[in-house]
Amino acid sequence: MPQWLINFGNWLLDTIKTLAFTLFTMIKDVFFFAFEQGMILVTFILQGMGDLFQGLDVTSYIAALPPETSWVLSQIGLGQALGMIMSAITIRFMLQLVPFTRLGS
Template identity: 45%
Template sequence: MQGFFEWVEYLYNELLDFLYRLLLTLITLLQDLLFGIFDVFMTAVEKILSGLASFMQPIDISQYITAIPPEVAGVMGLIGLPQAMVMITTAITVRLILQLIPFTRLGS
């Protein structure tokens, strides 16, 4: 009779070990599924961004600057338009960089 109970105890321990390994396998399967979904999402984002890059080809601004008449360019220089544009561009850049810092209010 003692051997029968040892066999039942052994079988019970084997069942617990099997269920534990099954649980670990299911957790790994769920992780792989989530990583796969994330990979598909990131691949789609990459495709979208690469498609948008074709719309953002650099524009040759020099052709527009050379088309400005010398009188207009002189007035723009006298009123300080180039310096103002540099200040505005710098301010926008600093604002965007500050929004990347955690714990700062976004949209400020």
């Protein structure tokens, strides 16, 4: 077999390998780009949700209450009760995100 034919075969094999690796890298890059854009969108949405609660300053409302009222509320444990309720609601929402459960229960 002539040497030029062997060289051409090796060149063709190297070109096909390089083309396959390049295509694989391009497909991988497109997937990573789409994933990154999705994560940027999720980050943007979560930052927007955090900004919704920025105007809620509960301490200023509590400070505006008369001292007798705030003393009674602290004695009956309203702060702890609200903390438990918010924790329970958060846990309930997180548990409903488990796959194969419906979000309406």
